[in-house]
Amino acid sequence: MTRRVKDVTDTARRVGTGVRDGVKDLVSSEDGRASRWDEHREARRAELVEAAVAAIDEHGPGASIAQVSASAGVSRPVLYRYFADKDxxxxxxxxxxxxxxxxxxxxxxxxxxxxxxxxxxxxxxxxxxxxxxxxxxxxxxxxxxxxxxxxxxxxxxxxxxxxxxxxxxxxxxxxxxxxxxxxxxxxxxxxxxxxxxxxxxxxxxxxxxxxxxxxxxxxxxxxxxxxxxxxxxxxxxxxxxx
Amino acid sequence: MTRRVKDVTDTARRVGTGVRDGVKDLVSSEDGRASRWDEHREARRAELVEAAVAAIDEHGPGASIAQVSASAGVSRPVLYRYFADKDxxxxxxxxxxxxxxxxxxxxxxxxxxxxxxxxxxxxxxxxxxxxxxxxxxxxxxxxxxxxxxxxxxxxxxxxxxxxxxxxxxxxxxxxxxxxxxxxxxxxxxxxxxxxxxxxxxxxxxxxxxxxxxxxxxxxxxxxxxxxxxxxxxxxxxxxxxx
DNA sequence: AGTAACTGTTACTTGCCGTAACACTGAGTT
DNA sequence: AACTCAGTGTTACGGCAAGTAACAGTTACT
Incomplete structure (x- = not known):
């Protein structure tokens, strides 16, 4: 467990193409392909947290990422899409x-x-x-x-x-x-x-x-x-x- | 940092030959070669703890074993002679x-x-x-x-x-x-x-x-x-x- | 049709803990 | 004096878990 404090929004950035970073938040120019996931991400994050809770209930507070992802029924890299790191x-x-x-x-x-x-x-x-x-x-x-x-x-x-x-x-x-x-x-x-x-x-x-x-x-x-x-x-x- | 609780006296056991485990604590049969280190071990442990404190002061609570041993001026395996593990x-x-x-x-x-x-x-x-x-x-x-x-x-x-x-x-x-x-x-x-x-x-x-x-x-x-x-x-x- | 942002995978790198194996020293035993 | 036990210390390795790369498939918006 690293001590480094990471910006919570890193998750979003990690995936970004870099092109859409400039003038972007103008109302009309919104690309629906980008925004349609916004709430989904939240939901998924919550779902994964639930899985983590289950894993921790079972394996103790030292549960590994592998155990959490197993409990969520997905492979480890998936977790890293929603969370910057274990911390x-x-x-x-x-x-x-x-x-x-x-x-x-x-x-x-x-x-x-x-x-x-x-x-x-x-x-x-x-x-x-x-x-x-x-x-x-x-x-x-x-x-x-x-x-x-x-x-x-x-x-x-x-x-x-x-x-x-x-x-x-x-x-x-x-x-x-x-x-x-x-x-x-x-x-x-x-x-x-x-x-x-x-x-x-x-x-x-x-x-x-x-x-x-x-x-x-x-x-x-x-x-x-x-x-x-x-x-x-x-x-x-x-x-x-x- | 593992959660496992280890017997503190493991250190002694790890080194023992196994032969001298039987009838041993009779007063006269003490081998001076074994006992002469007893207080020394304590002293050394304390010394290493001091080094750890220094390392933690410097590198934060997440200081690694390597940093501690560096601060003590010895190589890592030395630490494991006195302490079962990082925990x-x-x-x-x-x-x-x-x-x-x-x-x-x-x-x-x-x-x-x-x-x-x-x-x-x-x-x-x-x-x-x-x-x-x-x-x-x-x-x-x-x-x-x-x-x-x-x-x-x-x-x-x-x-x-x-x-x-x-x-x-x-x-x-x-x-x-x-x-x-x-x-x-x-x-x-x-x-x-x-x-x-x-x-x-x-x-x-x-x-x-x-x-x-x-x-x-x-x-x-x-x-x-x-x-x-x-x-x-x-x-x-x-x-x-x- | 094309593409952006996901879904997911397997396989890799990296870092740090802990151990093995080996050489040396010096006091106590015989 | 020869032996040996409990230390001193080293370098090199094994292994686990975190985190990343690279790649393939899917779905809804443009």
Missing amino acids: DLYRAVGAWGAQQVIDGLLPVLLTDTPIRERVEKGCEVYLRLIAAHPHVFFLLVEHPTTDDPLADGKEMVAATIARTLGDVLRDLGLDAAGAEPWAHGLVGLGLSTGEWWLRRRTMSRAAVSRYLSSFVWHAFEGIASEHGVVVDRQGKLRLVAE | DLYRAVGAWGAQQVIDGLLPVLLTDTPIRERVEKGCEVYLRLIAAHPHVFFLLVEHPTTDDPLADGKEMVAATIARTLGDVLRDLGLDAAGAEPWAHGLVGLGLSTGEWWLRRRTMSRAAVSRYLSSFVWHAFEGIASEHGVVVDRQGKLRLVAE
Whole structure:
């Protein structure tokens, strides 16, 4: 797995004839032969990511390209049409996993039940999700982070959390600079706790979930209250005079 | 980097003649020609780990065996006399880094200044340490975790924290089962926050340190107080009637 | 009809890990 | 003093997995 960061659009370039690179994006001069594949590529990429997920489920996070392509039922060069290299493919898998987590988590966090309940439910959901694809989860953990929040799984999740957390803080008129470090820290907290749990399995999901959520919750509440924000009896945040 | 876990003592076995495996550890029958190297091996291993650290500092966490051996001034096969494979070597590097962290952290955490101060100081020290060898730190982050707490860096730190945290909880007569998940979570929290900081460098160390320590501190205090343990004015823990 | 952008293949190159085979040194054994 | 064990080190090889080249077939737009 190389560390080199490649432009995601390389895939397109690799195939291009070079002739069509000049004045090209004028609306009328579009060649239908070029554009008709645009959505197909996306679909195919997604399909191959699914195959990769299956291969990783089966062979572990170190699954080779050969195993992935076998799982997709094609030969290896095909993969290289859609992904610049192994790293690119595995980053896409990471993004897939992250999306799963985000999709599972956001709805839970954005209800208007008491905050602590949301945190507890969120942990529960999170643990359930990672247990569904442990190997993919390990891949995500181990995979080197890139700086691109769109490509890297951990970054995707962290960015999402940072955004929503920042919103909350700003709404309360608090310093929002902490959103980023806290979000990344939170992600790490989840990753390591999850990894420990999945590897050891020495504790029920419910139990880890309680420990995890109490960690998160108390950190949140403590920080809030230090800045004059308390949680009232309905479980809502409220700014009180300091 | 293979995932296979190898017995650390393989190195010794690989060289053994096979004849001397039977009744051997009787005190008198020791052959001095065998034993005289025992400490030397340790020393050499440590020396090679140092070289690996230097190579990683220079070439990044993906440094090849060739680069490490070059940095040590020897040829590659030499490395394989002391380390079963690349994974073994890099695990040793991880252990080295973890030891740095533990050595730096424990003295700070075990003073008897107010607890919050210790946490803050600890974060500060931690961030300073990882900034000294960012690439080694990244290696540690990415390196797949093994189940052996003696070999894996993250596990080493987590185990240490789990032990001391467990002691504190037991002293207070509280449920200590949370020590493990919390310790691992704490490690992840530190790893991810550290990684984010080192990669982006968008915030001063002092600032991250404050955010990190407030996260940790409030989690700690909140959990404690939920179980009837408060922090008094001297910053000491005190069990109060519930 | 012609062609652009795919579908896919087999066979190759390259890079790096890990090992084999061999020569030398120096302290401990006999 | 002769022997031998556990080291020191080398160069050269084998093998696996990533990534590329080169080539053949298909389908819808021009």
